[in-house]
Amino acid sequence: MNAYSVVNYHITNHCNYQCAYCFGKFDGQENPSLDKAKMIIDNTASYFKINRIQHGRINFAGGEPMLYPKLDELIRYTYSLGISVSIVTNGSLLTPERIRSWNGLVSCIGISIDSLCENTNIQIGRCCRGSVKTMEDWLAIATAIHECGIALKINTVVSKLNIQENLLPLYHAIAPNKIKLLQMHLIKGINDWAKPYKITKQEFDDFCERHSSAFSIIVAEPCGSMENSYLMINPVGNVQLNNNGIYECYGNCCDTPLCEIMKSVPIDADKFNSRYVREVKP
Numbered sequence: 064m065n066a067y068s069v070v071n072y073h074i075t076n077h078c079n080y081q082c083a084y085c086f087g088k089f090d091g092q093e094n095p096s097l098d099k100a101k102m103i104i105d106n107t108a109s110y111f112k113i114n115r116i117q118h119g120r121i122n123f124a125g126g127e128p129m130l131y132p133k134l135d136e137l138i139r140y141t142y143s144l145g146i147s148v149s150i151v152t153n154g155s156l157l158t159p160e161r162i163r164s165w166n167g168l169v170s171c172i173g174i175s176i177d178s179l180c181e182n183t184n185i186q187i188g189r190c191c192r193g194s195v196k197t198m199e200d201w202l203a204i205a206t207a208i209h210e211c212g213i214a215l216k217i218n219t220v221v222s223k224l225n226i227q228e229n230l231l232p233l234y235h236a237i238a239p240n241k242i243k244l245l246q247m248h249l250i251k252g253i254n255d256w257a258k259p260y261k262i263t264k265q266e267f268d269d270f271c272e273r274h275s276s277a278f279s280i281i282v283a284e285p286c287g288s289m290e291n292s293y294l295m296i297n298p299v300g301n302v303q304l305n306n307n308g309i310y311e312c313y314g315n316c317c318d319t320p321l322c323e324i325m326k327s328v329p330i331d332a333d334k335f336n337s338r339y340v341r342e343v344k345p
């Protein structure tokens with residue numbers, strides 16, 4: 064992990080969706096204050112600097128990161144430190160105006176879209192008070208993202224709930240720079256209740272095959288591919304890794320340098336590189 068590194072900062076536990084399989088939950092944790100969040104970003108910046116990581120990126124995630132009230136301030140702060148900024152969002156609060164306000168500051172916006180079908184989205188829980196994003200909404204958002212020169216990434220979690228879906232019309236219409244298909248996976252103690260929505264590797268491969276035939280920018284992440292390669296900081300600063308299906312904590316970067324914590328984090332360098340190195344220019 065030399066020239067390039069990504070730290071996923073899950074800035075908030077709050078979300079306005081209730082996805083049946085959600086693995087972005089950090090129960091009982093309140094939002095960090097702006098000062099605390101900046102401290103965590105400073106610590107990450109030092110880690111990048113000490114390790115001579117030229118292309119360091121902080122990816123703001125959640126919960127739903129756009130529910131963190133000071134997100135825009137944090138984006139500006141992170142960018143001012145020379146760190147590349149990306150966001151992964153459910154897209155419910157994205158508007159063309161908000162996207163334009165990030166012009167020049169944010170390098171990539173990742174949007175989680177599992178379905179174009181209203182009923183499927185409601186079944187999954189990808190809705191807020193029954194309101195579901197439509198193809199027209201996604202087109203307007205994608206257009207604004209492209210106009211700002213921001214890379215657009217789509218994450219689709221494949222589960223029993225959307226396994227029959229054909230997302231090619233969406234992918235063609237919004238022309239993302241990258242599409243990630245993730246096989247729904249279980250994290251012990253986080254989303255155990257999602258077992259009924261599990262699919263087999265064969266079902267996942269078939270879904271990927273159906274979509275990949277028209278798209279070379281698709282990356283498939285079967286169960287296990289995130290293990291030991293997805294480094295995250297949770298809302299209160301705990302450094303966590305999905306270590307063999309369990310979120311394990313290795314220290315808190317509010318009171319310990321991230322460099323120190325990283326010495327005990329069992330990152331799988333090969334997996335990490337295959338996840339991220341090709342994203343230097345998303």
Ligand code: SF4
Nearest residue numbers: 078082085087126153
């Ligand atoms: S949008 Fe993301 S964080 Fe929110 S419930 Fe769904 S998976 Fe969880």
